Amino acid sequence: MFVQLSRIASPDTQVFINANRLIGVYNFNAESNRENDELRSLNSLKIKDKISSLSPENTISIGWYLGEESLDPFFDISNGEILSVESFLIEFKDLAGTHKFNKSYISSYGVEASIGGLINGEASYINDDYFQTNDKLSGNENINDSFHPFLIQKISFTQQNIENNTWIQCSIQSFSFDLQIERKRVNRIGNRKSRFYYPIIPIKGSLSISILKTEMFSVKDFVLLPKGDLNIKLESCLGKYREYSLKNCVLDDISESLDIDGNNTIELKYSFEIYERILGPLS
């Protein structure tokens, strides 16, 4: 008997990448952008028709909590690296059916954390091969995930190749980094869909750190990182950890601000480029 759905909520939805169900997903967004060509002819002011010569380009973004059990939607599934042309099948399955985004290429990746919250990851993908199926969740799939999140209380920053880790002294209130992987679509005559999307090099990353000022920090004296490698280690309550290694970070911007009854904060902005793997395995 057909039962009309009244709505679809988050418990009725699951996200898969290459048939692996992602754990800890809190946000999913898909957007399709159609580029239409207008057909016009001489002797007429009207637009005769609009056609799209290429398959529409879709952007998919996924947000997830970082923890022991959470599958990094890129690093834990990829055989290659961010510089590769590896593609993924992303499925968004709910009680109504499944959205399938075939041959999706990662276009951005980021992690952010701040006081009072959890550590969040966000990844975006780009593709032009989308279709739907009637493959539905039955509503009886039991998910008994246990989850041990990485804790903001256990984040540590270390600077490579120096004796003393000055980051320990800093009252870091929040940090975020993200990689923007601009990709170029490669088509060929006879195909509406792309052959692949290849990354445009260099791939740039940006890192922002917000610190409460408790002493005079000096960039000149290398108390704070002016240029170098920074490791960000995330740890769970059970002691398991993952580590991001951001190489060749260069300090682009420092700003300091204070207002009445507020605390003096320092914002640091770094940029870096991707040449190698940035995320270590879960240990």
Place this chain on the structure above:
Amino acid sequence: MPRTRVISQSKAVYASPTGISGASAFQPTQLRRVDSFSFDIDYAGSRQDIREFGRLARISTVRASEITPTVSLGYYLTDGENEKKLGLSINGLNGNPNSVTTLTGVSQFISGILSEDIVEKEKNLYVVTVAEGKDAFSPNFTGERSQHTTIAFGNATPTTYTANFAVGEIPRADVELECGNIVFLSGSSGINPAVNRQTAAYIGGTFVLPTPSTGSSSVDVLKHGDVRLMFSNNGLGVGGVKFNDIHAQSASVEVPLSRESIERLGSQLPYAKPLEFPINATMSVNAIVDEYNSGSLQTILTGCAGLVGTDIALVVKNRCDQDNELIFLMKNAQLDNQNFSLDLEGNETVDLTFSAQIGGRDTTDAGVFCSGAFGTGNHTGTF
């Protein structure tokens, strides 16, 4: 034999500094005339549920912020003894208390807290419960420790202090505190409940509670009839009541001491909890109206009226109306509110609210100052 219930007869309250490590167990001092004590531990407020797509129930919870137990403590005012034990300054005044214009501030009521003095700003509190049916104030206290239970509150910082004086009531103080840790113990001795804010580890030391008693203060409690309310200015140029002619029914002094929790990534607890500024102390007076002052509200907008402050003194003598036991002085108070009301059967009353902003610990021309006879033996008319 287990208790069937716990009543106030079986309770005593103590306070100590947080740094009590040493070779021998520290003996906290007792807070006297306590008539109310309550505490609350909110576990849920610090928790954050983690939910994901595909599941209705949460998959995990994580503690996103610190758990901050709160304590409410109420006691009858005497000579400033409890104030001193809670880290407040009761030696902050000089001058003749018979005239508010001669009283001068020496150090703020919250000077120790303002300077973030580790001895004054943070205390441990202890509440002992003795065997059912027995007075806590018993000479057999030390011999019956095995029947006691103690709740120890570590890193307690006051968040509000209020002193209330009202006709027909015994003058009292109510203090709200926030704690960093609570330890439930068998007996009346144990580990220091205070924790290190950087590491969340116990800072070490032990305590043993001494035998509690009524104490040796010359006053049991203060009386409303021994309270004098004096203003240095009889009016502030905007009209309304003549301050020194009102028949005060109640007066209260409130000093808010809220703190900001500063956390950082990688730290288990907030590594600092500084005071939030500005600190606006308030004095509220409810009185029966007698005479009015001339004046106009319009003068605030066009003249200098409303810019003038007044000093307000609450002087309390002992029961023999001879010695000054406790004095509160609010300097450079601004009038915030005048509220008049009258009905068919009552007297016309006015509610006055004044506020004074507390400056640094050495600021003497504005703020709240206190003087108490405890410990000084100073019962003369001049401080």
